[in-house]
Amino acid sequence: MADTPKLVLPDIPGLRNIDTYIANGGYKDAIGKAFSMAPAAVIDEVKKSGLRGRGGAAFPTGLKWSFMPKGKEKKKYLLINGDESEPGSFKDRQIFEFNPHQMIEGILIASYAMQIDHAYIYIRGEYAHWVKMVEKAVAEAYSRGFIGSRMKEMFKPSGEGVEFSVEITVHKGAGAYIVGEETSMMNSLEGQRGYPRFKPPFPANSGLWGCPTTINNIETMTSVPPILKMGGEAYSKIGDPKHPGTLLFGVSGHVNKPGVYELPTGTPLLDIINIHAGGVPNGKKIKLVIPGGSSMPPLRGDQLEGVKMDAENLKAAGSAIGTGGIMVMDEDTDIIHVLTRIAKFYWHESCGQCTPCREGTGWLLKLLKRFDAGEAMESDIDLLHDVAFNIEGRTICALGEAAAWPVRFTVERFREEFQKRVKPGLILESPNRVHSLRKGGLEPVQVHVPVVERV
Amino acid sequence: MAIFSDAELQEISELQKRYPSPAAYLLPVLWRLQDKRGWLDDEAMEEAAAVCQVPKSHVRGVVSFYTMFFEKPMGKFHVQVCTNVSCMLCGGEELLADMKQRLGVQNMERTPDGMFSIEEVECMGACGGAPMMAINETFFEKISTQEANEVIDQVVANGNIPTPKFVQQMPELSEAANK
Ligand SMILES: Cc1cc2nc3c(=O)[nH]c(=O)nc-3n(C[C@H](O)[C@H](O)[C@H](O)COP(=O)(O)O)c2cc1C
Ligand code: SF4
Ligand code: FES
Numbered sequence: 001m002a003d004t005p006k007l008v009l010p011d012i013p014g015l016r017n018i019d020t021y022i023a024n025g026g027y028k029d030a031i032g033k034a035f036s037m038a039p040a041a042v043i044d045e046v047k048k049s050g051l052r053g054r055g056g057a058a059f060p061t062g063l064k065w066s067f068m069p070k071g072k073e074k075k076k077y078l079l080i081n082g083d084e085s086e087p088g089s090f091k092d093r094q095i096f097e098f099n100p101h102q103m104i105e106g107i108l109i110a111s112y113a114m115q116i117d118h119a120y121i122y123i124r125g126e127y128a129h130w131v132k133m134v135e136k137a138v139a140e141a142y143s144r145g146f147i148g149s150r151m152k153e154m155f156k157p158s159g160e161g162v163e164f165s166v167e168i169t170v171h172k173g174a175g176a177y178i179v180g181e182e183t184s185m186m187n188s189l190e191g192q193r194g195y196p197r198f199k200p201p202f203p204a205n206s207g208l209w210g211c212p213t214t215i216n217n218i219e220t221m222t223s224v225p226p227i228l229k230m231g232g233e234a235y236s237k238i239g240d241p242k243h244p245g246t247l248l249f250g251v252s253g254h255v256n257k258p259g260v261y262e263l264p265t266g267t268p269l270l271d272i273i274n275i276h277a278g279g280v281p282n283g284k285k286i287k288l289v290i291p292g293g294s295s296m297p298p299l300r301g302d303q304l305e306g307v308k309m310d311a312e313n314l315k316a317a318g319s320a321i322g323t324g325g326i327m328v329m330d331e332d333t334d335i336i337h338v339l340t341r342i343a344k345f346y347w348h349e350s351c352g353q354c355t356p357c358r359e360g361t362g363w364l365l366k367l368l369k370r371f372d373a374g375e376a377m378e379s380d381i382d383l384l385h386d387v388a389f390n391i392e393g394r395t396i397c398a399l400g401e402a403a404a405w406p407v408r409f410t411v412e413r414f415r416e417e418f419q420k421r422v423k424p425g426l427i428l429e430s431p432n433r434v435h436s437l438r439k440g441g442l443e444p445v446q447v448h449v450p451v452v453e454r455v
Numbered sequence: 456m457a458i459f460s461d462a463e464l465q466e467i468s469e470l471q472k473r474y475p476s477p478a479a480y481l482l483p484v485l486w487r488l489q490d491k492r493g494w495l496d497d498e499a500m501e502e503a504a505a506v507c508q509v510p511k512s513h514v515r516g517v518v519s520f521y522t523m524f525f526e527k528p529m530g531k532f533h534v535q536v537c538t539n540v541s542c543m544l545c546g547g548e549e550l551l552a553d554m555k556q557r558l559g560v561q562n563m564e565r566t567p568d569g570m571f572s573i574e575e576v577e578c579m580g581a582c583g584g585a586p587m588m589a590i591n592e593t594f595f596e597k598i599s600t601q602e603a604n605e606v607i608d609q610v611v612a613n614g615n616i617p618t619p620k621f622v623q624q625m626p627e628l629s630e631a632a633n634k
Contacts, residue, residue, distance in 0.1 A: 087539040097623060175522035253540070
């Protein structure tokens with residue numbers, strides 16, 4: 001474990017302090033190198049690094065940046081996505097708290113590469129505390145001249161100052177998962193309801209206030225300075241070649257040491273769970289793992305051997321990397337109950353613009369509630385699958401898939417769990433409860449689920 | 456009208472310049488109003504509409520879209536319990552049920568004395584500290600039902616929110632500190 005590089009959250013105590021950050025080469029090494037290059041060369045360096053977005057879709061970052069028009073006719077904006085509302089994700093928060101200046105330096109470099117006029121950091125309202133931390137960091141960076149008009153004198157790579165400056169503003173959200181979707185976030189920042197926009201036009205052509213806009217995740221931004229420091233080539237050799245670098249894996253649920261672990265991409269999932277996160281309490285078996293936040297397809301406990309945590313390998317294993325939020329459920333977990341809760345979340349968060357999503361999420365919830373209460377019929381299993389399947393690909397934004405995937409893949413991979421629930425007079429061998437606060441006194445009990453016969 | 460003082464209006468109009476349109480400053484203005492009044496009443500929405508130069512109907516639409524804006528008075532101490540997956544796996548539902556019973560209120564209701572209200576919330580980004588509860592902006596993570604009750608006791612006794620016991624650390628550093 002010792003030699004795995006920590007690039008996003010290095011082991012430096014007090015790094016959130018601007019002086020400590022500067023003492024460790026901050027606001028100098030990486031950005032100095034960037035400013036000594038032409039903007040297009042910075043984009044090339046990021047392309048060479050193979051960096052892919054950390055916000056969920058793992059889209060190549062350099063490529064995304066290259067979509068921005070070069071001209072100066074309109075203002076250009078950078079929107080940094082700190083909405084972090086996907087259940088199971090709690091990594092960006094660590095950056096706000098422990099390494100905000102590296103995030104800011106990354107934003108400055110990205111802004112230079114795309115010749116951005118103004119960058120907005122959008123942070124979810126629930127993170128009020130962390131919004132204040134980031135606001136403080138931004139204010140400090142302003143007061144030192146690292147952001148804004150004084151940048152020109154502060155950064156002098158080759159004697160004379162750089163001809164570039166950018167403004168950064170922190171914006172606080174007010175509670176809505178859907179605002180994490182990129183075009184919804186643009187509407188929200190503009191002071192509207194957070195409805196996703198139809199694409200095209202794509203943000204690089206018409207984003208915030210109709211101007212060219214790029215949107216990137218917090219962790220993506222924070223990964224940029226190390227790339228400039230070590231060079232794109234060297235970065236591309238860390239972890240999996242098709243999805244290089246380090247990722248912040250947030251591990252939660254039934255593990256002994258939940259938390260955020262920074263590891264190279266391609267780290268085996270079972271190593272993360274068993275070695276880094278300390279394994280499952282009481283040596284219980286794993287029943288199910290959701291590897292990338294609640295909208296990603298769940299994997300069965302017996303499917304985990306050899307699964308590696310990067311975009312391509314996870315895809316091959318039948319799931320997706322998402323935000324790297326790993327949720328572990330032990331053998332006593334009532335999967336139907338958990339899935340019902342997941343369905344409730346997406347039903348609650350659907351913005352209601354598209355019929356398949358608005359109606360479909362309601363149906364998924366209604367059907368799952370029947371299973372949860374022991375009131376479902378055998379035919380409901382296929383109905384559930386059908387409803388999920390018919391949402392996918394028929395909506396404006398990807399919340400449709402986010403709602404459908406967990407349901408569809410749970411039905412496909414845990415069909416027996418559903419079948420158990422439709423047998424009359426069923427007794428579950430595992431307790432019909434989901435928590436593992438089983439420190440003492442909570443003996444596994446057999447629970448009788450009354451199955452109602454319906455005609 | 457005139458919830459904001461002249462000095463505040465001055466400050467707002469300065470900050471508003473960081474956006475190309477005054478309407479973009481709507482969420483920050485609503486936050487300021489809610490911080491002052493505890494919720495967003497008709498008068499507050501009118502003020503927001505004037506400051507951001509948008510129709511009041513637009514403000515109403517925005518307020519109703521976001522879960523953190525309240526359209527009715529909430530308790531001075533707004534208790535939020537997450538029951539999403541990671542928290543549920545660690546006892547979030549039980550914690551919520553216990554808090555409801557303790558405070559004697561249902562979801563999005565407040566106690567008759569106006570002190571407490573309760574909300575079942577979606578994932579707060581504290582999954583590694585599950586189960587979690589928040590009071591206003593303060594997160595209490597890795598909190599047992601008993602500890603949660605003690606926190607409420609302290610709020611009742613002292614009239615303010617105690618400092619949480621669980622402090623978030625970088626996992627690597629906390630491990631080193633454990634050695
Ligand atoms: C429903 C939905 C919610 C999303 N939530 C987030 C989020 O909370 N944080 C985030 O960074 N990206 C989120 N995304 C992905 C963003 O739309 C966008 O792809 C991402 O921020 C781009 O950044 P990246 O290229 O750096 O990954 C969400 C997408 C969808 C469809
Ligand atoms: S898919 Fe759902 S959340 Fe996305 S725009 Fe359509 S209704 Fe809204
Ligand atoms: S699931 Fe409760 S904080 Fe994330």
